[in-house]
Structures are given as C-alpha cells and as structure tokens.
Amino acid sequence: MFEANSLAVIFVSLMGFSILLYAILDGYDLGVGILLPLTQKDDSDTMIASIGPFWDANETWLVLAIGLLLIAFPAAHSHIFKELYLPTAILLISLVLRGVAFDFRAKAAFSHKATWNKVFKVGSLLAAMSQGYMLGMYVMGFEDTLAAYIFSLLSAFGVAAAYAYIGACWLIMKTEGALQVQAVNWAKKTGVLCFIGVVAVSAVNPLINPDVYAKWFAWPTTLYILPLPIMCFALFVYSQMQLKLLPAHNDIGCWRPFVAAVVIFALCFFGLAFSFFPYIVPGKLTIWQSAAAPESLSFILWGAIIVVPVIISYTVFSYRVFWGKVQELRYH
Amino acid sequence: MLETLMLSRIQFAANISFHILFPTITIALSWFLFFFKLRFVQTGEPVWMRAYRFWVKIFAITFAIGVVTGITMSFQFGTNWPKFMETVGNIAGPLLGYEVLTAFFLEAGFLGIMLFGMNRVSARVHTLATLIVAIGTTLSAFWILALNSWMQTPQGHEMRDGVAFPVDWLAIIFNPSFPYRLSHMVVASGLTAAFLVAGISAYRLLKGDDKKAPKLTLKIALTVAMFLTPLQIFIGDMHGLNTLEHQPQKIAAMEGVWHTEKGAPLLLFAIQDEQEKTNHFELAIPNMASFILTHDLQGEIKGLNEFEGNHPPVAPVFYAFRVMVGVGMLMLIVSWAGRIQLWRNKPLPRWLLKTLVAMSFSGWLATLAGWYVTEIGRQPWLVTGILTVKDAATDIAPGNVALSLSLYLILYVVLMTAYLHTLFTMAKRAVEIEEITDDEKVKPVITSMTAKENNYV
Numbered sequence: 001m002f003e004a005n006s007l008a009v010i011f012v013s014l015m016g017f018s019i020l021l022y023a024i025l026d027g028y029d030l031g032v033g034i035l036l037p038l039t040q041k042d043d044s045d046t047m048i049a050s051i052g053p054f055w056d057a058n059e060t061w062l063v064l065a066i067g068l069l070l071i072a073f074p075a076a077h078s079h080i081f082k083e084l085y086l087p088t089a090i091l092l093i094s095l096v097l098r099g100v101a102f103d104f105r106a107k108a109a110f111s112h113k114a115t116w117n118k119v120f121k122v123g124s125l126l127a128a129m130s131q132g133y134m135l136g137m138y139v140m141g142f143e144d145t146l147a148a149y150i151f152s153l154l155s156a157f158g159v160a161a162a163y164a165y166i167g168a169c170w171l172i173m174k175t176e177g178a179l180q181v182q183a184v185n186w187a188k189k190t191g192v193l194c195f196i197g198v199v200a201v202s203a204v205n206p207l208i209n210p211d212v213y214a215k216w217f218a219w220p221t222t223l224y225i226l227p228l229p230i231m232c233f234a235l236f237v238y239s240q241m242q243l244k245l246l247p248a249h250n251d252i253g254c255w256r257p258f259v260a261a262v263v264i265f266a267l268c269f270f271g272l273a274f275s276f277f278p279y280i281v282p283g284k285l286t287i288w289q290s291a292a293a294p295e296s297l298s299f300i301l302w303g304a305i306i307v308v309p310v311i312i313s314y315t316v317f318s319y320r321v322f323w324g325k326v327q328e329l330r331y332h
Numbered sequence: 333m334l335e336t337l338m339l340s341r342i343q344f345a346a347n348i349s350f351h352i353l354f355p356t357i358t359i360a361l362s363w364f365l366f367f368f369k370l371r372f373v374q375t376g377e378p379v380w381m382r383a384y385r386f387w388v389k390i391f392a393i394t395f396a397i398g399v400v401t402g403i404t405m406s407f408q409f410g411t412n413w414p415k416f417m418e419t420v421g422n423i424a425g426p427l428l429g430y431e432v433l434t435a436f437f438l439e440a441g442f443l444g445i446m447l448f449g450m451n452r453v454s455a456r457v458h459t460l461a462t463l464i465v466a467i468g469t470t471l472s473a474f475w476i477l478a479l480n481s482w483m484q485t486p487q488g489h490e491m492r493d494g495v496a497f498p499v500d501w502l503a504i505i506f507n508p509s510f511p512y513r514l515s516h517m518v519v520a521s522g523l524t525a526a527f528l529v530a531g532i533s534a535y536r537l538l539k540g541d542d543k544k545a546p547k548l549t550l551k552i553a554l555t556v557a558m559f560l561t562p563l564q565i566f567i568g569d570m571h572g573l574n575t576l577e578h579q580p581q582k583i584a585a586m587e588g589v590w591h592t593e594k595g596a597p598l599l600l601f602a603i604q605d606e607q608e609k610t611n612h613f614e615l616a617i618p619n620m621a622s623f624i625l626t627h628d629l630q631g632e633i634k635g636l637n638e639f640e641g642n643h644p645p646v647a648p649v650f651y652a653f654r655v656m657v658g659v660g661m662l663m664l665i666v667s668w669a670g671r672i673q674l675w676r677n678k679p680l681p682r683w684l685l686k687t688l689v690a691m692s693f694s695g696w697l698a699t700l701a702g703w704y705v706t707e708i709g710r711q712p713w714l715v716t717g718i719l720t721v722k723d724a725a726t727d728i729a730p731g732n733v734a735l736s737l738s739l740y741l742i743l744y745v746v747l748m749t750a751y752l753h754t755l756f757t758m759a760k761r762a763v764e765i766e767e768i769t770d771d772e773k774v775k776p777v778i779t780s781m782t783a784k785e786n787n788y789v
Contacts, residue, residue: 052444052447052448053443053444053445053447053448053449054444056395056396056399056440056443056444057437057440057441057443057444059399059400059403059440060399060432060436060437060440060441062403063402063403063406063432063436064432064433064436064437066406066407067406067428067429067432068429069410070406070409070410070417070421070425070428071421071425071426071428071429072425074410074417074418074421074425075418077409077410077417078410078411078414078417078418078726080410081407081410081411082410082411082414082726082728085411085728085732085736086732086735086736088407088411089735089736089739089740090739092403092404092407093739093740093743095400095403096397096400096401096403096404096743096747097743099396099397099399099400100393100396100397100400100747100750100751102396103392103393103396103397104393104750104754107389107393107754107757107758292421292422292425293422293495293497293498295422295497295498296421296422296423296425296426296497296498299426299498299501300425300426300429300430303426303429303430303433303434304429304433307433307434307437308433311433311437311441314437314438314441314442315437315441318441318442318444318445321444321445321449321452321453322444322448322449322452
C-alpha cells in the first residue's frame with residue numbers, strides 16, 4: 001500500500017506528466033491547425049495529413065490530465081473549473097469543432113471543404129487561446145481584476161504562439177519542398193513571439209505572487225533553479241540558429257527545432273510547477289488538502305503502473321509506423 | 333428564468349445524450365469492421381475490402397464526434413456537479429480513471445494505424461489494430477456502465493462523514509444491476525450499428541447501386557439484427573426483473589402503477605396524470621404486467637403510493653419505456669421479414685428497403701429512450717440513497733450555464749446536420765464508383781485507384 005502523503009505527490013506528478021505531454025502533443029497538432037493556410041489547398045492537405053493519425057490519441061492526454069485532477073484532487077477540480085466556467089466551455093466547443101472539421105473536410109462535398117478548413121483553423125486557434133487564457137487566470141490566482149484579465153489575454157496569445165511554434169517545427173520535420181521552407185519561416189516568427197510570451201509570464205508570475213517570488217529568489221534555491229531559465233534562453237537561441245540553416249542539404253537536422261521546442265515546453269512546465277508546488281489551486285488548496293481517499297488512489301495507481309508504460313509503448317509504435325515525411329493521407 | 337439546477341440538468345442531459353449516440357454506433361461498428369477485415373484476410377475476396385473501406389470512413393467520422401463530445405463530460409462533473417465527486421469521487425474516480433487508461437488510450441492509440449496504416453504495417457498487424465480498437469470501445473462501455481450501475485445500485489462501499497469510501501472493489505464493479513445493464517447496452521449498440529449498416533446499404537440499393545458490397549452488408553446487418561432483437565428482448569426482461577428487485581419505484585413508474593395491485597394489467601398506452609395520480613385512456617392487457625414481472629397472473633406489483641416523495645416523475649419514464657419497447661418490436665418484425673425474404677433468395681421489395689432507410693437511426697431512438705427510462709427512473713437520486721441530484725448541483729450564476737447550454741445546443745444542431753448530410757453524401761457517391769478496377773482483380777490487397785476515387789468509395 002502507499003502512504004497518503006506520497007500518493008498525493010505521485011498523482012500530482014502523473015497529472016503534470018499528462019499535462020506536459022498533452023501540451024507538446026496536442027500543442028503541435030493545434031499549432032498546425034493555427035498555421036493552416038486557407039489559400040493553398042495542397043499545402044493544407046499535406047499539413048493536415050501530417051497530424052491525421054495522431055490527433056485522437058493526442059487529445060486523450062487531456063482527458064487523462066483532467067481525469068487525474070478529477071480523480072485525485074476532486075476539490076481542486078471543482079474549484080478550478082467553476083472559476084474557469086466560460087473559458088472551459090469555449091475550449092470544449094473549439095475542440096469539438098476542430099475535431100469534426102478534420103473528418104468532415106475529407107468526406108463532405110467539395111463545395112464545403114473550404115468552410116471546414118476555416119472551421120479547423122479557427123477552432124484550433126480558439127482552443128489554444130482558451131487554454132492560454134485559463135493558464136493566465138490560474139497563474140493570477142483567479143483574481144477578478146483588470147490586470148488579471150489583461151494578463152490572461154496576453155497569455156492566450158502566448159500559448160497560441162507557442163503551439164504555432166511547435167506546430168511549425170513539427171512541419172519542418174514532416175514535410176519537404178516549398179511547404180518546408182514556409183514552415184521554417186513560420187517557426188522563426190512564432191519562435192520569437194513564443195519567446196516574448198515566456199519572458200512575460202516568467203516576469204509577471206513572481207512579481208504578482210509573493211510566494212512564487214520567495215521561492216525563486218531564496219538563496220541557495222536560486223542557484224539550483226537558475227539553469228532552468230538559462231537553458232530555456234539558450235534553446236531559443238539554438239533553435240533560431242538552426243532555423244537559419246534549414247532546409248539543409250539531405251534534410252540534415254530537420255528534427256532539431258522540434259526537439260528544441262519540446263525541451264523548451266518541458267522547461268517552462270517545470271518552471272511553472274516549481275512556482276506553485278505544493279499548491280494545486282494557487283494560494284488556496286495544496287495537493288494534500290484536496291487529495292482523494294488513499295484506498296481509491298492506491299487502486300488506480302496499481303493500474304496506472306501497469307497500463308501507462310503500455311500506453312507509452314504503443315504510442316511510440318504508432319509514431320514509428322508513421323515515421324518520416326508525410327505521405328498522402330488516405331483510408332487505404 | 334430557469335434556475336441553475338434545472339439548466340445544469342438540461343445541459344448534462346443534452347451533453348450526454350448527444351455524446352452517447354456516437355459510441356453507441358462505434359462500439360458495435362468496430363466489431364463489424366473487424367469481421368469484414370477478417371473475412372477479407374481469409375477469403376481474399378475484394379468485396380470484403382470494399383465493405384471495410386466504405387464503413388471504416390463512417391466509423392472514423394462517428395468515432396471523432398464521439399471522442400470530442402466525450403471530452404466535455406470530464407469537465408462537466410466539476411463545473412456543474414461539484415458535490416458528485418466530493419461525495420462519491422472515491423468510487424467514481426477510479427472507475428473513470430480505468431476507462432481512460434485501459435479503453436480511451438487503447439482505441440485512440442490504434443485508431444491511426446487502423447485508419448491510415450494499412451500500407452505501412454503488415455496485414456496481420458492491421459487486422460490486429462482493428463481488433464484492438466474494437467476491444468477498446470467495448471472496454472470503455474464496461475467501465476462507464478460499471479460506474480452508472482453503481483450509481484443505480486450502489487454496494488461495496490461505506491459512508492464516513494457523508495463521503496463514500498471503497499471497501500470491496502469487485503463488489504463495486506459487479507454491483508447488482510451491472511451485468512444486465514452492460515449486456516443490454518452492448519446489444520443495443522449491436523442493433524444500432526446493424527440498423528445503420530442495413531439502412532445505408534438499403535439506401536445505396538434504392539439509388540440503383542448494383543454492386544456486391546451493399547448487398548452483402550445488408551445481408552450481414554439483417555442477420556445480426558435477426559439474432560440480436562430476440563436476445564435483447566430477453567436481456568431487457570431480465571434487466572426489468574433486476575430493477576424490480578432493487579429499484580421497485582422505477583418499475584412502478586415504467587408500468588404506470590399508481591397503487592399497489594395484484595394482477596396488474598400491462599398498459600400498452602395511457603395518458604399519465606401526475607396530479608390525480610392515475611392513468612387516463614388506458615389500453616391494457618389484463619394481468620400481463622404481473623405475469624411478466626412476477627411470472628404469476630395474480631402477482632403483486634408495488635405501486636407509486638408506497639414510495640411517496642421518493643419516486644421519479646412518472647410521465648417521462650412511462651412514455652420513454654413505451655418508445656423503447658415499440659422500436660424494439662418494430663426492429664424484430666423488420667429484421668425477420670427482411671432476412672426471411674433474403675433467405676428465400678428474393679430481392680427485398682422497395683417498401684421494405686425504404687422502411688430500412690427510415691430505420692437507419694432507429695437504434696438511436698431506442699437507446700436514448702432506454703437511457704431516459706433508467707436515468708430519469710433513478711430520480712430524485714443521483715446516486716441511489718446517497719446523494720440527490722439537487723444536492724450535487726453547482727452554484728454558478730444561471731446566466732453562465734444558460735450561455736454555455738445555448739452554445740452547446742447550437743453546436744449539436746450543426747454537427748448533427750453535417751453528420752447526416754455527410755453520411756448520405758458518402759453513400760450516394762459510393763453508388764457512382766466502379767466496383768473493381770482491372771489491376772485490383774490481380775492483386776486484391778494493394779489499392780491502385782487514384783486518390784480522388786479513393787476518397788469516395
């Protein structure tokens with residue numbers, strides 16, 4: 001059996017892992033949707049083909065993350081989503097719209113295809129922005145002030161830029177020719193926007209949350225945590241340098257910007273997690289105050305220990321099956 | 333102005349009703365697809381691959397709508413029903429968690445390979461992926477019905493300070509109503525998919541499609557329906573007996589029995605009067621309800637008078653039950669009529685084909701009606717004897733719920749229109765496509781059609 005206090009830590013780590021994986025995986029496919037050029041028909045087909053086999057499974061990580069919050073920290077789940085009621089509704093509706101647009105655009109009459117492309121793009125953008133808005137409100141402790149709303153709106157654009165950035169990096173890896181050149185340009189621009197967003201959140205977060213400030217600037221913790229922002233900055237620089245070299249002869253290094261983006265996402269996530277731990281609702285509820293009964297968490301943990309590695313292995317298998325440059329997407 | 337409780341109830345009902353339509357199809361359609369694929373592997377007959385290709389696209393759209401409308405559910409518990417998780421989260425949480433871990437990932441993980449991977453993996457792996465997706469969809473039914481059944485007939489837990497704690501997980505999962513509800517739902521899914529396959533195939537035949545594939549799928553669908561309808565009636569009867577034992581007030585509402593009586597008649601139709609606590613315009617078979625429920629013509633059935641203040645609203649349960657049974661009977665007649673005609677090697681008459689087209693979504697009607705019976709029949713409880721619906725509700729401003737509800741309703745109308753339109757457009761296009769291209773006759777496994785054609789078959 002597991003002890004109650006460590007169960008809360010285990011479950012918050014599992015949930016964090018799911019959120020991070022979701023942000024990376026659905027991040028790139030939402031990003032591809034945000035970048036979808038409505039005027040270039042062939043390119044949009046290729047772009048959507050590059051995410052076709054994956055998006056369903058990518059979104060499942062959101063269900064797991066929200067599910068873990070619901071299962072392990074029910075009090076936090078209701079607190080957070082009551083505060084974020086309307087942005088949540090917009091997020092869900094956007095996810096529904098883009099999900100169905102993906103399928104309808106391929107199967108509906110030709111005359112409707114352009115419309116479904118638009119729905120796919122707008123749905124992806126709104127989903128990314130509502131996630132960013134929710135993140136902003138969370139960081140601001142769900143304050144009902146003008147500053148909080150402005151910050152959340154900025155965060156909405158920041159997350160949309162971040163998803164577009166990782167989406168562009170994904171396309172560099174998965175496409176070739178003119179589209180790849182265009183993806184490199186997208187990655188350069190969105191990379192800068194994403195960098196500004198990360199800096200803004202990193203600056204505002206400790207300034208408005210005294211607890212966060214105390215955590216980051218307490219000697220000697222600062223020394224241990226300092227590599228995190230430095231690495232993040234270095235990766236942005238590295239990514240921009242790599243982008244200047246792409247597309248390269250024989251496509252060498254086409255995967256480097258994507259890997260850099262993944263690591264940037266992970267570092268930003270750890271930064272946020274470090275800022276708030278052990279609070280799950282900033283300033284109000286800790287993970288121990290809101291954790292569910294240990295007998296329930298143990299029961300699900302045994303399952304998770306067995307099942308999660310299996311999930312990861314068949315996810316890897318699926319990515320290997322569709323390895324390499326995207327081919328035309330068809331139902332055989 | 334409606335209050336938050338009522339708005340939340342309508343919103344949850346709308347969300348879950350719309351969502352369940354799509355898994356109801358895919359749970360069984362995935363097994364149809366596995367069967368088509370398996371037959372193709374065994375026989376090498378291209379017609380099986382035709383059937384697979386046509387239906388896998390319908391599966392893909394249906395599955396996608398099911399996934400995205402399902403995400404909504406995992407947020408709703410917290411937003412609109414906070415007390416639900418606070419009271420029974422220790423039970424509901426792990427069951428939902430196992431659904432995500434064992435079912436959702438399994439189906440979503442292998443869906444990509446099933447849909448787009450045929451040319452990238454071996455035939456064996458592809459068939460296996462199809463099988464795994466089918467297992468995944470069925471497993472998700474297993475977990476969610478375990479939770480729903482526990483809410484109907486809870487056991488295996490203990491209450492401490494108003495919060496449920498698990499004591500025996502096996503007792504929780506295999507609670508009294510679970511086996512019946514699970515089999516009833518899985519068979520309902522089978523019938524829903526069978527009538528969808530039959531209806532769309534009949535539609536193609538009516539449009540002048542003279543190919544083998546729609547005829548074959550029509551025959552298979554009617555065969556499945558012919559066996560499943562009697563089986564479903566049998567399971568439904570057992571489910572009813574189980575409900576009589578554990579939730580007698582639900583049975584009283586279903587049968588419209590206001591006062592305890594011996595030798596209760598089976599009401600084929602009646603107008604419910606909740607004020608006067610009586611039925612009007614009864615059309616009844618004497619003693620039949622008692623006979624069905626107690627296997628004794630003079631058996632006693634407890635009336636609603638014994639559950640004063642603790643029974644569901646009668647009218648919706650009573651009418652929904654009749655809709656479900658009525659559709660079931662129609663399914664029985666139509667599937668047998670159609671299958672016998674095929675068995676005598678005669679083509680189906682046009683009126684029967686048209687009836688099948690009209691019944692393409694009859695499974696939806698019966699399934700929803702059935703769910704309304706069991707869910708409204710649990711009222712006023714959310715979890716029988718533990719938590720009422722009223723106590724579980726949120727305190728969000730009604731304006732917010734009204735806004736989100738309106739957005740969802742608009743979305744659902746748009747989605748349903750697009751879904752139905754796309755399904756019939758695909759069927760129409762399939763009529764115009766050649767059955768087999770020349771080189772496909774040589775190598776049935778490898779597609780050589782142009783991509784454009786491929787999109788429509």
